[in-house]
Amino acid sequence: MFKLKEDIGESLDRINFIYKNQKILTECIKDFKGFTIFKEKLGPYQKGKSYKLKFFLAIPLIKNNILKIAPEDKFDNRDAQRYAISERDDLKLKELESKYFLNKIKEFKLFMKKAVNIGEKPKTDLDRFNSYNANIIDSRLLKLLRLSTTELSPSDEQRLTNSEKILISNISELINIWRNYYLNQN
Known part of the structure; x- marks a missing residue:
């Protein structure tokens, strides 16, 4: 059986790690004196002010209701719906807002x-969020499968997210091996 050169799961985890080190814009919703982690002081945070933090540092502060995602960086079911409809209606692979969009x-x-x-949002919003995101992923996956059987043009490659580049590279290689196995005489 054929073995992939690189574990796709590990590659995706690496990309997600890079994403979590990207900065996001947050807003303080409760005054907080701050804390020190890994010899780095975080805070103090003042209610009403905006702060740009690495995603992984913002998560615990958001979970503890000190910060919230700023409207400019938020992504909810309405945003997911907009992208899902746009992705569904376009036959070509669209370039997303960021290489880390997924x-x-x-x-x-x-x-x-x-x-x-x-209780800030109804459960139906989460259900819609999950449904729209599945639609985005599935629409892009179908387009990637079509692309994987051809030579990627530079413009096609530019539209891929980082995780999609890994996937299409592996899929293309597997399809070529499988196709050549049946088409070439040995």
Whole structure:
């Protein structure tokens, strides 16, 4: 049996790690004196002010209701719906807002769950969020499968997210091996 050169799961985890080190814009919703982690002082945070933090540092502060995602960086079921419709209606692979867009969807699900758990949003919003995100992923996956049987043009490659580049590379290689196995005489 054929073995992939690199574990796709590990590659996706690496990309997600890079995403979590990207900065996001947050707003303080409760005064907090701050704390020190890994010899780095975080805070103090003042209610009403905006702060740009690495995603992984913002998560515990968001979970503890000190910060919230700023409107400019938020991603909820309405945003997911807009992207799902746009992706569905376009036959070509669209370039997304960021090479880490799919990671953003994955990670922002945490905030949707939190909003539902504290009663800020109805559970139907989370269900819609999950449904729209599945539509985005499935639409892009179908387009990637079509692309994987051909030579990627530079413009096609530019439209891929980082995780999609890994996937299409592996799929293309497997399809070529499988296709050549049946088409070439040995």
